[in-house]
Amino acid sequence: MIMPYIDLARFFATAMHRRRPEWMTPNQEVYEDSAVILRRFDQGRSGEPILIVPPQAGHHSSIADYAPGHSLVQTCLEHTTSPLYAIEWKTCTPARRNESIDDLVRQLMVCVQKLREPVILIGLCQGGWLSTIYTALFGRDVRALVLAAAPIDFAAGGGKIQELVGQVPMQSYEAMVGCSGGMMPGDLMLMGWKLMNPYDRFVRDYLNIWLHVRDDAYLARTRKFQEWYEYTQDISGRWYLEAVEELFKENGLIRGRLKVLGELVDLGAISCPLALLAGEKDDITLVPQVHNLARYASTPEDRIFRAVIPEAGHISVFMGSRALRHEWPQALAFVLDEAGDIGAAA
Numbered sequence: 001m002i003m004p005y006i007d008l009a010r011f012f013a014t015a016m017h018r019r020r021p022e023w024m025t026p027n028q029e030v031y032e033d034s035a036v037i038l039r040r041f042d043q044g045r046s047g048e049p050i051l052i053v054p055p056q057a058g059h060h061s062s063i064a065d066y067a068p069g070h071s072l073v074q075t076c077l078e079h080t081t082s083p084l085y086a087i088e089w090k091t092c093t094p095a096r097r098n099e100s101i102d103d104l105v106r107q108l109m110v111c112v113q114k115l116r117e118p119v120i121l122i123g124l125c126q127g128g129w130l131s132t133i134y135t136a137l138f139g140r141d142v143r144a145l146v147l148a149a150a151p152i153d154f155a156a157g158g159g160k161i162q163e164l165v166g167q168v169p170m171q172s173y174e175a176m177v178g179c180s181g182g183m184m185p186g187d188l189m190l191m192g193w194k195l196m197n198p199y200d201r202f203v204r205d206y207l208n209i210w211l212h213v214r215d216d217a218y219l220a221r222t223r224k225f226q227e228w229y230e231y232t233q234d235i236s237g238r239w240y241l242e243a244v245e246e247l248f249k250e251n252g253l254i255r256g257r258l259k260v261l262g263e264l265v266d267l268g269a270i271s272c273p274l275a276l277l278a279g280e281k282d283d284i285t286l287v288p289q290v291h292n293l294a295r296y297a298s299t300p301e302d303r304i305f306r307a308v309i310p311e312a313g314h315i316s317v318f319m320g321s322r323a324l325r326h327e328w329p330q331a332l333a334f335v336l337d338e339a340g341d342i343g344a345a346a
Contacts, residue, residue, distance in 0.1 A: 041073050051120070056089050059232065066224075072324065120339060139272065152290060153253075157287065184236070281312060
């Protein structure tokens, strides 16, 4: 009779597990302000720095360094000799609720300038459109651009986010931000992500915990994911609404209508080497939403690396073991080689 109570205790301990996620790889903070922490993961390397720009979508930036075998940071350290940095986005505070996309670009600019030379930018998911905007405006700062599961052509191919954005009027998004004191709460974003696959998130996930309640390894993996997935961060309501309207609804990057820091963002201004990685089964950012950047950038075809990662869903593009073993080493080798050619020519 004791065992069912132990099983219940193990079930609830896993299902309700909440803890702040942490970076796996030792690092040092080289810069911090109210919005970001800039972390360095190597010791004493020289050469063209790599800067990872994680997404801001309600979750912690440590998804870039999730766990052994699931760490983009570790893959970059193993397959390059470059100095390696990553941005950690801080949760928004009421004082920062009016930050705009302009402010995001300025925050990225500060981090790039701290590295004191042109960088290889790696933009993950929502960090990808930010990195693309930065590259289009400040191309001299960027030696190469890598995008992973990053929406650029927001209207291409459909997908669950496009369906949702098309159905929900702008006034509803404005009401959510208004009711939250000018911020977009991470908890609300998390609920939105869960509602895209409600049966999986509210039934199957918990059923699987119960079915594996005596499997220590399974429960450990689940608790690890819970740490990242359930720990939420708020973002500025202003730039959230700008992104919804100007990017997701109006597809402003592709149409050339997005103005940042007083300038229209012209994707044709991008001429650096590109690596574009998408997931075959990503229903958040579909393959053409990533790969279509190649149609609008001025980068020559022989300086563009494309990959569709088999069976990969959204976050598996940048933390899945298959992608980190195969496509990412290829992409890194490609951009480093191409960036080196540019540096030699300069």
